[in-house]
Amino acid sequence: MRGHSPSQLQERIEEALLARRRRGLVRELRTPSSTAVDFSSNDYLGLARPGPFRDFLGSFIGVCRESKTSGSTGSRLLSGQSEEVIKLENTAAEFHGSKKSLFFNSGYDANLSLFSCLPGPEDSIVYDELIHASVHDGMRMSRANSNVTPFQHNNTLSLRNAIRRAAEDHRGSVLVCIETVYSMDGDIAPLRRILELCKQLALDLKREIYVIADEAHAGGLFGDNGEGLAVAKGLNMHPNLLARVVTFGKAFGAHGAVILSTPLLVEYLINYARPFIYSTALPPHSIAIVRAAYAFAKTTPARQARETLWERVEFFERMARKHLPREISQPSNGCSPIQGFFVPGNRQCMELSRTLRAKGFDVYPIRSPTVPRGTERIRVIVHTHNTEEEIQDLIKSIANAQARRSASL
Missing domain, CATH: 3.40.640.10 (Type I PLP-dependent aspartate aminotransferase-like (Major domain))
Incomplete structure (x- = not known):
């Protein structure tokens, strides 16, 4: 039985990666900046960060020692x-x-x-x-x-x-x-x-x-x-x-x-x-x-964290309606911390993501085919630990970037 030689397999792998690069879809591992503002993680309530939950862990981690x-x-x-x-x-x-x-x-x-x-x-x-x-x-x-x-x-x-x-x-x-x-x-x-x-x-x-x-x-x-x-x-x-x-x-x-x-x-x-x-x-x-x-989850700090989260979501959407055109903003109507800004086209979406990261915001582009073509977006996660000032700065940065892009077309 004839099989592929190692060189043929290597060539096929290289061609697949090259094709993905040409389409602007290549994936890379990237360590989030420790100084960037977190608008990308799924840590909605900040439990994975230093805070009340970290202190609460003590008695449970003691089980591991035993x-x-x-x-x-x-x-x-x-x-x-x-x-x-x-x-x-x-x-x-x-x-x-x-x-x-x-x-x-x-x-x-x-x-x-x-x-x-x-x-x-x-x-x-x-x-x-x-x-x-x-x-x-x-x-x-x-x-x-x-x-x-x-x-x-x-x-x-x-x-x-x-x-x-x-x-x-x-x-x-x-x-x-x-x-x-x-x-x-x-x-x-x-x-x-x-x-x-x-x-x-x-x-x-x-x-x-x-x-x-x-x-x-x-x-x-x-x-x-x-x-x-x-x-x-x-x-x-x-x-x-x-x-x-x-x-x-x-x-x-x-x-x-x-x-x-x-x-x-x-x-x-x-x-x-x-x-x-x-x-x-x-x-x-x-x-x-x-x-x-x-x-x-049943403690007062946890309840306060959830209440703060929904307050931040409401503030985020209020600022988005104020500063962004309706056609690019995707509000969840207060029902979810997951927000989005439509930037049709993988290349354009990547460019805006790079602009925002350069300004200190940790956000990621969501490209097709992960989402349908034409609905590419910057996915933003609102967290308990995001301040109103950080939220406002992010939205204004998106508005400014979009205004510059529209003026150059």
């Missing part, structure tokens, strides 16, 4: 199980109003696990067109990988039509995949309408129709203590809500994720989810930080 190992030493099914991770899963289930939870090394692993092992060959998957890449990867790995149908973003009429088509074409269950808060646009899914639509269609079509909701950008922010949008809306026990994914690398300021569902589904994942089965478990100190984040 642990027999500094690492987990193996997968959860081998030597990586511990009393601490069991306590974490019990805490997560109670906190988010779920019957059971299962801890994963990352949100990516959680979504990959759910969507790769759960759908059977007769099932179908209906997904919001803006769903996260991790869900797409999971769907491609699933036994239902040819039974997938997108629906228009947050459009329940489009969802209805997509479910009906899926039910006509396939005789199994229908899984509807959404995010409760979308990572690029920062808008919120009409969760109640989606769940009630699925409930009604399940009766009409005599078919199981379930929703899987990714709460990565809602956990820690929505609800009395940051329980997420499903709890905030009183929908966490809805019969058509099969599972939720909550990640800890954002508002919780930690690492890892949980899948929230029933004991039956959790047992199934333990037995069939390959990213869970074959990954070394996270070490004791990672577990301790997540447990501390849950305990901290």
Whole structure:
């Protein structure tokens, strides 16, 4: 059997990278400046920075000193199980109003696990067109990988039509995949309408129709203590809500994720989810930080941090409406810290990003094909630790840069 020589493989790699450079899409690792103003991290509440949470960690980190190992030493099914991770899963289930939870090394692993092992060959998957890449990867790995149908973003009429088509074409269950808060646009899914639509269609079509909701950008922010949008809306026990994914690398300021569902589904994942089965478990100190984040979420400083965040979001949008033309600003209408400024064209988006970083703002361009062509944008994250002065300076810098660009055209 003839194979590729090393030189052919190297040439193919070089050609692929060259093609990406020509399109202005090459990715590079960049260490954020320690002096730049943070408008890019997902640390919404500043828990990963020095502050009250850092002081709160002490008693939980003490658990690590008592642990027999500094690492987990193996997968959860081998030597990586511990009393601490069991306590974490019990805490997560109670906190988010779920019957059971299962801890994963990352949100990516959680979504990959759910969507790769759960759908059977007769099932179908209906997904919001803006769903996260991790869900797409999971769907491609699933036994239902040819039974997938997108629906228009947050459009329940489009969802209805997509479910009906899926039910006509396939005789199994229908899984509807959404995010409760979308990572690029920062808008919120009409969760109640989606769940009630699925409930009604399940009766009409005599078919199981379930929703899987990714709460990565809602956990820690929505609800009395940051329980997420499903709890905030009183929908966490809805019969058509099969599972939720909550990640800890954002508002919780930690690492890892949980899948929230029933004991039956959790047992199934333990037995069939390959990213869970074959990954070394996270070490004791990672577990301790997540447990501390849950305990901290119920404290007065945490509530104050969430209140401050929403105040900063409201101020940001007020300043954006005042200083920026409507066609480039993408306000979330106070519902999300994720904001955006449309700068159509990858090159133009990169140029504005470089201009803003040179002025001391840590922001990133979001280019196509990550977002649809023509909707390239500067993605801005508002945090508790951003001051009103920093927010105003950023918006005025964007306005000035856009005015100079318009004058040169």
